[in-house]
Amino acid sequence: MGATNDGGDSEKPTVDAEQLAWDTVNWEEVELANFRGLPWDELIDRLIRHALPIMRSAMSSGKIFTWCRERNAMIRLSRPDPWLPQDQEDLAFRSVSTAVQHFVKAAREGRGWSPAGGATMSSFFLGLCISAFPNEFRTLLREQKKRHHTELSEDTAIPSVPGPEEAVAAADEMNRLLDGIAPEQRRALLAKANGFSHAEIATQMNLTPRAVEGLIYRGRQQLSAFGEADK
Structure with a gap:
């Protein structure tokens, strides 16, 4: 190889x-x-x-x-x-x-x-x-x-x-929400959260920047929906 x-x-x-x-x-x-x-x-x-x-x-x-x-x-x-x-x-x-x-x-x-x-x-x-x-x-x-x-x-x-307990609880909640979305959306959201541009994420995932934008938008919409459902 x-x-x-x-x-x-x-x-x-x-x-x-x-x-x-x-x-x-x-x-x-x-x-x-x-x-x-x-x-x-x-x-x-x-x-x-x-x-x-x-x-x-x-x-x-x-x-x-x-x-x-x-x-x-x-x-x-x-x-x-x-x-x-x-x-x-x-x-x-x-x-x-x-x-x-x-x-x-x-x-x-x-x-x-x-x-x-x-x-x-x-x-x-x-x-x-x-x-x-x-x-x-x-x-x-x-x-x-x-x-x-x-x-x-x-x-x-x-x-x-x-405080530590609040931070841990917030992290656990975010991980639970991330588990509820599709893998490609999760990957795009993680990269975006860590400062990568749409163009950089697109290169990683072999997509267009517009497609990455759509993944991030839909992923955020689902995260919001999951969060609202738990209230």
């Missing part, structure tokens, strides 16, 4: 031979379709569903910083104080969304996942998520610093920050 396994895995687990064989068959199928179409979208959705809860747990425990140092000793990130639940949630989504972009781009350029690398596809993708974290973390810190300076210069009151 001419691909290299440059994503790696986070903790070098024992390789699941059965899963690796299944991944190989699945990869050959989507490769024949040039990494486009419904099977490809479903594969991406499965990877997101696998990686997102792991990343969220690693954010909460602080293990993400250990993983980053293990992968690259030059990375000297540490848990900030405060380490707010909403920041953890935001970074988990950002890292996974960025990993999706890299995963899709690498696959279409012939340098994506390969069984020869020895890692299952889910481990490979999780490695991409972890690799994406440092830049997303630094970006978040810069954004927070900029907002803080803006608030001080405008002499405005700093908004109250939701």
Whole structure:
């Protein structure tokens, strides 16, 4: 296939031979379709569903910083104080969304996942998520610093920050709502929430920007409808 396994895995687990064989068959199928179409979208959705809860747990425990140092000793990130639940949630989504972009781009350029690398596809993708974290973390810190300076210069009151229980409840509610929409809508909404433009999302999903706009619009409409139904 001419691909290299440059994503790696986070903790070098024992390789699941059965899963690796299944991944190989699945990869050959989507490769024949040039990494486009419904099977490809479903594969991406499965990877997101696998990686997102792991990343969220690693954010909460602080293990993400250990993983980053293990992968690259030059990375000297540490848990900030405060380490707010909403920041953890935001970074988990950002890292996974960025990993999706890299995963899709690498696959279409012939340098994506390969069984020869020895890692299952889910481990490979999780490695991409972890690799994406440092830049997303630094970006978040810069954004927070900029907002803080803006608030001080405008002499405005700093908004109250939701407590941990409120943040966790909000995250759980959003995940429940996301489970109720179609995979392609969920993928478009996640990418949009993490700052990708319609054009960038369109490239990832092999759609037109107008089609992406429609997915996001319909996804938001469904989320609103689900939320209203629960009231």
